[in-house]
Amino acid sequence: MQPRLVKTADARTLAVQTFGDPAGRPVFLLHGTPGSRLGPTPRSSVLYNLGVRLIAFDRPGYGGSDRLRGRQAAAAAADVQAIADDFGLERVAVVGRSGGAPHALACGALLPGRVHRVAALVSLAPWDAEDLDWFGQMAPSNIRDYRAAERDHQRIAATMEQRARRIRDDPAELIAGLRRELSGDDRVVVSDAGIRRMLQRNYREAFRQNADGWIDDALAFTTDWGFKVQDIAVPTWLWHGAEDMYSPVDHSRWLASHIPDATLFLEPGAAHFGSLRVLTAAIKWAAGAAG
Numbered sequence: 001m002q003p004r005l006v007k008t009a010d011a012r013t014l015a016v017q018t019f020g021d022p023a024g025r026p027v028f029l030l031h032g033t034p035g036s037r038l039g040p041t042p043r044s045s046v047l048y049n050l051g052v053r054l055i056a057f058d059r060p061g062y063g064g065s066d067r068l069r070g071r072q073a074a075a076a077a078a079d080v081q082a083i084a085d086d087f088g089l090e091r092v093a094v095v096g097r098s099g100g101a102p103h104a105l106a107c108g109a110l111l112p113g114r115v116h117r118v119a120a121l122v123s124l125a126p127w128d129a130e131d132l133d134w135f136g137q138m139a140p141s142n143i144r145d146y147r148a149a150e151r152d153h154q155r156i157a158a159t160m161e162q163r164a165r166r167i168r169d170d171p172a173e174l175i176a177g178l179r180r181e182l183s184g185d186d187r188v189v190v191s192d193a194g195i196r197r198m199l200q201r202n203y204r205e206a207f208r209q210n211a212d213g214w215i216d217d218a219l220a221f222t223t224d225w226g227f228k229v230q231d232i233a234v235p236t237w238l239w240h241g242a243e244d245m246y247s248p249v250d251h252s253r254w255l256a257s258h259i260p261d262a263t264l265f266l267e268p269g270a271a272h273f274g275s276l277r278v279l280t281a282a283i284k285w286a287a288g289a290a291g
Helices: 044-050 075-087 098-110 140-151 153-169 172-179 184-190 193-206 212-221 249-258 279-287
Strands: 004-007 013-020 025-030 052-057 092-097 115-121 236-241 262-267
Touching: 004 075, 013 044, 013 075, 025 075, 025 098, 025 279, 044 052, 044 279, 052 075, 052 279, 075 092, 075 098, 092 098, 092 279, 098 115, 098 212, 115 279, 140 153, 140 212, 153 172, 153 193, 153 212, 172 193, 184 193, 236 249, 236 279, 249 262
Parallel strands: 025 052, 025 092, 092 115, 115 236, 236 262
Antiparallel strands: 004 013, 013 052
16 A cells, blocks of 8 residues: 655655545544554444544654654654644544554644544553553563663664564564563454454564664653643543553553543453454544534
8 A cells, every 4th residue: 555645844754544434534543663554453444434534654763754863752743733734634533552652642732722532542651650660560571672772772773673674574573572471362362363464564564664663662752752641631532451561551540640631441351452452442432522
């Protein structure tokens, strides 16, 4: 699928893909980490039935989008605004899953006149969140990567670049590596052949050029986000699997207690990839009440 290329105010290119009903209510879907615009989405027939035009784009440094060095999570708001302007959209909703969730929250804080609802699935909380054990119950591989991103930017960049080259050649490697730490529920989700094929396509596109997007996501999550979640001025739908080890559930509990108009749904027994099962419900909710 050929993306639509959108230019930003600072002359970067963003690779954008749309799905579903071209005349439907616009909902942005911000992909996970690592990921691309070709990541998990509901089927087009489902989106048509919902009356939704789903808009996904490669975050800077992934797939076909130019890198933005030193970007914060807040930078996603300007990119969403640039795409909405290019598409001629006045009011949009934003859904973010996993690594896309903090970027979706940025849109709720920084684009209150443009964004009317935000959904964040299995989100991290800010790096400097008070009274939160940020690494509590987190998978060892994520602790290793985020600690490295915090302490040694050059080393984590080199490590991620090596891993990205291996994954680009064999995207199944990332899934195989994850399986060692997956909960039982997550293993059930990723054992589905269709989901595995989609994830492999997603990762291959994510690293089509290099690992810049992955590196910059890790750095963005372990530094100041560039906005305060207390400033999110739109209804916010939070979902988390209670057994998640990649983005521990206490992160969403913390977000729910600090975002003024947030509703938190915790699903017992579910984990990180359980968010794929609720993605359609999140998009349906986000598309409503455009007002």
